[in-house]
Amino acid sequence: MTLPLAHLGHFLWIFYVMPVVIVIVGILRSTMVERRKERDDPTAPGAEGGPRTDKPARPQDPPP
């Protein structure tokens, strides 16, 4: 039996779009994770109010 694949060639473009979609989904997901992390911990590196250099964030001094 011959499979009905006569026009399969028309859909090969999907295989070329998939890497782009995977990268975009990965970017969106990592952006959301980083934003959530910044919201939860504003002192995290790169977060607003947090350290802006490439040094790791120092732990907060314990309250007196």
Added chain:
Amino acid sequence: MSFLPFAHALVTRQDLPIPAWLFAWAASIVLIVSFFALSAAWRTPRFEQEHWRPLGAALSRLLLGGPLQALCGLVSVFLLGVAIYSGLRGTEAPDRNFAVTFLFVTTWLGFPFFSALLGNIFRPFNPWRAVGRLAGSTFRAIAGQRSGRLAYPERMGRWPAAIGLLAFVWLEVVYGSSGGVAVGLPPHAAAVAALLYSAYTLAMMALFGVEEWCERGEIFSVYFGMFSQLGAFGVEDGRLGRRRMLSAATHWATIPGSAAVVIASIATTSFDGAQEGAFKAAIESVFNWLVDRGVGLTASLRLTDTVFLLLTFAGVALVYALGVRGMRTVRGAPSAAKLRVGFAHTLIPIALAYLVAHYFSLFVFQEQAQVTYLLSDPLGTASADLFGTASGGIDFHVLSSNAIWYVQVAALVVGHVLGLTLAHDRALVYWPDYRQASRSQYWMLAVMVAFTCFGLYLLSATG
């Protein structure tokens, strides 16, 4: 795979070890790995300074001296004259006439390839610059003063070159493909276009100055000069020198309209590749729709192709704009306008990669014709055999279809990795924190992966 009934199969390279689309996946993985390697190991900008070092003074004097410049100018004016004469007086068969191959293959493809390797070699070979400088010198000698000229409008930037680039490719792939001959632009039309462009360019040079127009408005100087920014050789203060590769490109796009030039370059190559492949069905649909509404056949074809050429330009610009918009979401980002200008040079290696991938086999094949029968019989009328090579031909076995494919894939991957590297380097200038810089480049990674997959799709669809 041969038992599958692909009635309209796009898979034409059945001797490849893996399906063509898997190369797109492999190329994407290479880009992603490169991105993480850059993020981890590249923490300070390295391309902002050119590290220019002069070469020997004698070599500079020889290559940049008046006699050699005059000789190059003379040769280029002579060859342009031969091309125009061949076009006007020679055969109407584009493949037998010197004009079309010389203008659209030897010059149009040869200069970008060699400029990227050797620097701005078109500058001494620019026939209009040679004529313009000679005219300026003659005027000074007779009148005893420099000719008056207008100040070039700053906002116009390189827009004349960008529009001209689209027009030049339109002439070849839209007007040429529907001009009444089987393949290619009629030589007579190419010659007339060359004459009109010469008159326009010389007039603009008279208005704004030779060097000013070459830097911003003259299509070929701007286009070939763009690729020369990638190379290791350049001229500074009248001396030839070596610099860090890619570094000169970081300052190229500061003139308005530069982004449009590089986007036009990618778009025109993409359209040329897609016209007979990826876009073929869509072009046919629009063409049939126009014909059904009573528009003439030639007009319908030209109109459809023009619309698709412009849509391709808009599509490439949109992908780049999305990348810029993505970068804007990262904290500390400069304005969108600054990002658009600041990252435009990262597309230059991609433009070159597209050019190599799409045309290098054409260049290899057509140059065999150029240096044999076209040179010996420029008119193509079998009336001359100047160098005894008029009976020569093209050896299509020089390159196998697999070799062409592997070169295409390699060119696209290398071009996009270089683009990614330039983008990462520029991001480190705008975001001093390397983590923020890397985060901003997520979107440029997506742009690069999109351009790579699109390029490979076009090539695989064309076959």
